[in-house]
Amino acid sequence: MMAAQAAEIDRNGYTVIENYISQEELSLARAFIEEQAARHEGEYFAIHGIEALNGSIASAMALSVPFKDMLAELYRRQAGRDAAPTEQIFPVIRCLQGRSGLKQSHFYHFDATAVTALLPLFIPTEGEHCGDLIIFPNVRRVRFNALRNVIQKAVLHNSASQKLTAFAVRRGWLKPIRLKLEPGNLYLFSGYRSLHANDVCDPAMLRATVLFHFGNPHYESTVARFLLGANKRRAKLDHNGLRPVN
Numbered sequence: 489m490m491a492a493q494a495a496e497i498d499r500n501g502y503t504v505i506e507n508y509i510s511q512e513e514l515s516l517a518r519a520f521i522e523e524q525a526a527r528h529e530g531e532y533f534a535i536h537g538i539e540a541l542n543g544s545i546a547s548a549m550a551l552s553v554p555f556k557d558m559l560a561e562l563y564r565r566q567a568g569r570d571a572a573p574t575e576q577i578f579p580v581i582r583c584l585q586g587r588s589g590l591k592q593s594h595f596y597h598f599d600a601t602a603v604t605a606l607l608p609l610f611i612p613t614e615g616e617h618c619g620d621l622i623i624f625p626n627v628r629r630v631r632f633n634a635l636r637n638v639i640q641k642a643v644l645h646n647s648a649s650q651k652l653t654a655f656a657v658r659r660g661w662l663k664p665i666r667l668k669l670e671p672g673n674l675y676l677f678s679g680y681r682s683l684h685a686n687d688v689c690d691p692a693m694l695r696a697t698v699l700f701h702f703g704n705p706h707y708e709s710t711v712a713r714f715l716l717g718a719n720k721r722r723a724k725l726d727h728n729g730l731r732p733v734n
């Protein structure tokens with residue numbers, strides 16, 4: 489069922505399902521964001537997990553069986569094996585606004601999970617910087633060797649290499665995929681295989697997205713858990729490779 493989409497992710501680095509949610513669902517999701525954004529006084533915030541997102545489209549989708557089946561199939565096609573039966577979709581809402589939102593941009597990372605789905609809710613349409621999604625597609629394969637994963641992440645997840653990547657992208661030396669996001673579309677890519685980040689967003693504008701993470705290739709590795717835990721503590725990352733809320 490997802491064969492064409494999986495092939496497109498392999499070939500182009502991403503695939504998009506247009507108008508994945510209805511206008512009505514989009515309006516409801518935006519109302520949720522606006523309510524949360526007002527509480528955060530115009531500054532950056534992120535909300536992690538099904539419980540914290542209860543009552544929003546993010547948790548409803550994370551709990552949806554057809555949606556999970558879709559991500560599980562993409563995982564199977566990427567990784568060549570089934571995800572753990574206990575795997576759940578992990579949703580995150582990220583809201584870039586204000587000066588603090590600027591610091592969250594060009595923060596290049598790999599996700600801990602193989603499949604990433606991105607649902608934009610608010611995307612600025614004016615100005616030079618609209619918070620485009622930037623992807624270096626499929627720079628590595630899904631590996632089940634936990635140690636190799638840890639080493640790759642240690643090399644690429646330090647602030648020196650992140651700054652260097654950001655600099656090279658701004659200068660135009662590196663030419664990643666740059667996606668102009670459309671609210672209501674669903675963008676699918678392999679967050680595990682692709683180095684990615686979002687572009688800067690005008691501090692006066694609101695950029696809100698829901699991220700869905702699925703399928704940790706290293707779920708069975710206690711070594712990975714231990715080492716990644718230490719690695720993440722050092723890098724001050726949460727388990728999806730995103731900076732935690734301060």
Ligand SMILES: [Fe+2]
Nearest residue numbers: 598599679729
């Ligand atoms: Fe990510």
